[in-house]
Amino acid sequence: MKATIRNVAKLAGVAPSTVSHYLNHTAQLAPGTAQNVERAIAALNYRVNLGARSLRLKKTHSIGLIIPNISTPFFGELAAMVESVLWDRGYQMLLSLSARDVNREMSHLTNFVSRQVDGILVVYNQEQEQRAQNVRSLAVPVVFLDRVVRGAPSVATDNYLGGQLAAQHLRKLGHRQIAMLCGQSDIQNVIDRMAGFNDELRRDGVAVDPAHVLHGAQDLELGSRVSELFSRPPSPTAVFATNDIVAIGAWCGLIALGKRVPQDVSLVGFDDVEMSRFLVPPLTTVAQPAAVIGRKAVDLLLDLIDRKQALAPADGNTILLEPTLNVRGSTGILEKGGDPAVPLY
Amino acid sequence: MKATIRNVAKLAGVAPSTVSHYLNHTAQLAPGTAQNVERAIAALNYRVNLGARSLRLKKTHSIGLIIPNISTPFFGELAAMVESVLWDRGYQMLLSLSARDVNREMSHLTNFVSRQVDGILVVYNQEQEQRAQNVRSLAVPVVFLDRVVRGAPSVATDNYLGGQLAAQHLRKLGHRQIAMLCGQSDIQNVIDRMAGFNDELRRDGVAVDPAHVLHGAQDLELGSRVSELFSRPPSPTAVFATNDIVAIGAWCGLIALGKRVPQDVSLVGFDDVEMSRFLVPPLTTVAQPAAVIGRKAVDLLLDLIDRKQALAPADGNTILLEPTLNVRGSTGILEKGGDPAVPLY
DNA sequence: TCTGGCTGTCGGAGCGTTATCCCCGTGAGG
DNA sequence: CCTCACGGGGATAACGCTCCGACAGCCAGA
Numbered sequence: 001m002k003a004t005i006r007n008v009a010k011l012a013g014v015a016p017s018t019v020s021h022y023l024n025h026t027a028q029l030a031p032g033t034a035q036n037v038e039r040a041i042a043a044l045n046y047r048v049n050l051g052a053r054s055l056r057l058k059k060t061h062s063i064g065l066i067i068p069n070i071s072t073p074f075f076g077e078l079a080a081m082v083e084s085v086l087w088d089r090g091y092q093m094l095l096s097l098s099a100r101d102v103n104r105e106m107s108h109l110t111n112f113v114s115r116q117v118d119g120i121l122v123v124y125n126q127e128q129e130q131r132a133q134n135v136r137s138l139a140v141p142v143v144f145l146d147r148v149v150r151g152a153p154s155v156a157t158d159n160y161l162g163g164q165l166a167a168q169h170l171r172k173l174g175h176r177q178i179a180m181l182c183g184q185s186d187i188q189n190v191i192d193r194m195a196g197f198n199d200e201l202r203r204d205g206v207a208v209d210p211a212h213v214l215h216g217a218q219d220l221e222l223g224s225r226v227s228e229l230f231s232r233p234p235s236p237t238a239v240f241a242t243n244d245i246v247a248i249g250a251w252c253g254l255i256a257l258g259k260r261v262p263q264d265v266s267l268v269g270f271d272d273v274e275m276s277r278f279l280v281p282p283l284t285t286v287a288q289p290a291a292v293i294g295r296k297a298v299d300l301l302l303d304l305i306d307r308k309q310a311l312a313p314a315d316g317n318t319i320l321l322e323p324t325l326n327v328r329g330s331t332g333i334l335e336k337g338g339d340p341a342v343p344l345y
Numbered sequence: 346m347k348a349t350i351r352n353v354a355k356l357a358g359v360a361p362s363t364v365s366h367y368l369n370h371t372a373q374l375a376p377g378t379a380q381n382v383e384r385a386i387a388a389l390n391y392r393v394n395l396g397a398r399s400l401r402l403k404k405t406h407s408i409g410l411i412i413p414n415i416s417t418p419f420f421g422e423l424a425a426m427v428e429s430v431l432w433d434r435g436y437q438m439l440l441s442l443s444a445r446d447v448n449r450e451m452s453h454l455t456n457f458v459s460r461q462v463d464g465i466l467v468v469y470n471q472e473q474e475q476r477a478q479n480v481r482s483l484a485v486p487v488v489f490l491d492r493v494v495r496g497a498p499s500v501a502t503d504n505y506l507g508g509q510l511a512a513q514h515l516r517k518l519g520h521r522q523i524a525m526l527c528g529q530s531d532i533q534n535v536i537d538r539m540a541g542f543n544d545e546l547r548r549d550g551v552a553v554d555p556a557h558v559l560h561g562a563q564d565l566e567l568g569s570r571v572s573e574l575f576s577r578p579p580s581p582t583a584v585f586a587t588n589d590i591v592a593i594g595a596w597c598g599l600i601a602l603g604k605r606v607p608q609d610v611s612l613v614g615f616d617d618v619e620m621s622r623f624l625v626p627p628l629t630t631v632a633q634p635a636a637v638i639g640r641k642a643v644d645l646l647l648d649l650i651d652r653k654q655a656l657a658p659a660d661g662n663t664i665l666l667e668p669t670l671n672v673r674g675s676t677g678i679l680e681k682g683g684d685p686a687v688p689l690y
Numbered sequence: 691t692c693t694g695g696c697t698g699t700c701g702g703a704g705c706g707t708t709a710t711c712c713c714c715g716t717g718a719g720g
Numbered sequence: 721c722c723t724c725a726c727g728g729g730g731a732t733a734a735c736g737c738t739c740c741g742a743c744a745g746c747c748a749g750a
Contacts, residue, residue, distance in 0.1 A: 004736060015700045020738055030698065045482065050459045051405065052736035055396050055705050062439075062460075070415060070425045071619070080415045083442050092460065094407075095440040097428050114395045115407075115437065137390065220623035249623055256625040274416070275620075278565035278594055280601040349706060360730045365708055375728065397706035400735050 003046040012040035062092040064112035066122040068100045073273040081294030119301045141304040153317035155297040162286040162323040163196025166268045174334035179236035183218035183243040223249020244271040262332030281329025348391040357385035407437040409457035411467040413445045418618040426639030464646045486649040498662035500642040507631040507668040508541025519679035524581035528563030528588040568594020583611040589618045607677030626674025
């Protein structure tokens with residue numbers, strides 16, 4: 001006998017609606033009746049069919065998450081927190097990876113809509129202009145992660161501020177010859193980090209030599225190219241990587257070059273992935289609160305869902321979280337070759 | 346007007362079943378009719394409700410994946426491959442994290458069943474005895490990942506062989522004082538790696554000094570405790586870590602101690618995470634083919650689903666994949682202090 | 691004793707699909 | 721001119737669940 005609510009009812013000698021009431025605590029049953037229902041449920045090993053329930057209730061208790069990939073620690077941490085918070089609040093996470101492919105992303109989006117998810121969280125790659133537009137036509141609440149989208153709910157790090165923090169720190173240590181390793185510098189986030197960094201340096205009259213700027217993917221390989229920076233003088237005394245993975249790659253590259261960190265070269269990363277703390281010396285890095293972003297985004301999304309005000313683009317819907325600078329051992333006071341006029345910190 | 350198949354039909358002046366036929370290519374429509382339907386679909390921005398379809402078809406085209414966490418690179422890679430293959434074959438991945446908590450795991454399992462997933466992939470933490478039993482009662486095809494479960498379909502690495510490979514390599518290089526860093530040594534996988542390693546050494550008459558064995562979690566912290574191994578002689582000349590993260594931690598720890606890799610100490614890891622290649626020197630490690638595991642597991646599961654032979658515990662259902670040893674720079678020939686009687690490789 | 695409200699339970703409609711069966715019209719073949 | 725096959729399209733019954741309204745039976749208060 002198949003485990004449906006109707007069969008449970010039959011076995012317990014009651015109506016299906018009574019079983020439903022029992023399951024949902026939506027009515028008080030007489031003790032005897034309740035026992036019969038319990039027994040029938042156990043006998044059939046019955047579990048409610050959430051698909052059918054969803055169809056009736058127009059609510060699936062599922063949320064779609066789209067991220068570019070899962071191996072970048074930042075996204076991994078984000079996804080983990082999203083899953084955890086969703087589960088605590090009774091939702092299932094559907095995970096899809098976009099691989100930074102806009103078409104794939106769009107397919108996932110419409111697929112989610114077809115699956116009747118209650119809401120969508122997305123780290124979007126679409127061009128700025130089209131974002132809000134495309135998504136509004138989905139008629140499902142959407143919250144953007146790790147991206148700022150005007151007129152749409154989004155939760156992100158203040159990357160510009162993060163860049164500023166890194167710059168302030170290096171300047172205070174007396175560095176003037178500073179290099180940048182820019183991973184994925186076509187992405188707005190990275191652009192903001194670079195802008196914050198450059199603007200802050202410029203405020204002190206320091207400019208980054210264009211020859212000291214390397215572009216590439218957000219991977220260890222870009223970092224290992226740090227050697228190129230030392231091929232001809234003046235060599236940089238500090239390196240800012242827009243991403244911890246790149247910074248770790250740079251760290252490996254510097255060691256391979258025989259450079260000491262931080263005596264010869266100071267190194268600052270961005271993200272604060274777990275491994276940063278375990279380098280020797282540990283990496284100074286701008287901490288991006290992935291877990292907080294995940295938590296806040298879920299809170300915001302579930303809020304929108306509950307209040308059905310999903311598509312109202314209230315300005316308060318954009319949450320910008322402040323990164324913090326975690327100063328560790330990879331940065332130090334400039335020892336020699338620095339401008340003597342600059343007071344050391 | 347709400348975007349349902351009925352409304353589309355009304356707008357196109359046909360019956361709902363005709364629209365259904367159109368959508369599923371299950372019947373040929375007259376060109377004019379087809380156009381009308383197309384137009385109506387576009388006008389209403391209609392997308393089929395997969396929930397309703399699933400209810401009718403008893404097939405959700407969704408698969409549940411349960412892994413302990415997402416930040417361990419191995420699991421991340423696994424999940425990424427699973428998502429990718431599933432998506433290619435028209436399935437959606439539901440991801441849940443167990444945090445190695447058996448209860449949480451069981452909840453996720455029953456939740457998946459309630460959601461009518463077509464199949465489940467799980468990296469299981471349940472005790473060996475209960476595994477097959479518990480899961481069989483779910484009445485849904487289940488494939489175990491990264492674990493060998495007797496009498497149930499599973500896809501895993503041959504961890505014992507992996508341990509052997511590491512041992513063979515170190516022996517050939519002449520090492521006799523060998524330490525082990527055992528992350529999460531209560532897990533069968535790790536037990537197998539240690540067993541393979543020890544057995545292979547013993548075959549050559551070498552035994553690991555119990556004082557040279559450290560246990561802990563699978564994290565960088567355990568690795569950094571490598572310093573404890575050098576507190577009193579004899580010091581090990583080689584270290585085997587049952588996991589790359591631990592190995593990387595050990596690498597950091599060794600550098601902090603002033604030990605050179607591989608001149609003073611050789612180091613072997615397990616997993617071959619991306620970062621291994623970027624250490625200086627790069628890490629010799631046993632590669633566990635996470636991507637292959639993911640792909641094979643999905644293939645196996647979808648196969649079971651299609652053939653409805655899900656619960657037949659055919660022995661051929663266990664797939665054991667061979668790991669490979671990637672020899673890189675972190676291991677070298679024993680230079681001094683080794684047993685001179687041993688021919689160097 | 692009658693009324694009215696409360697408690698426990700039931701029947702049925704409907705959520706949005708699709709599969710099955712049926713029907714109508716057309717054109718070819720006898 | 722009749723038959724029959726076939727192609728295009730419709731009506732209907734589920735799929736498993738929940739909500740709504742209804743209806744007995746019961747007890748308290750008048």
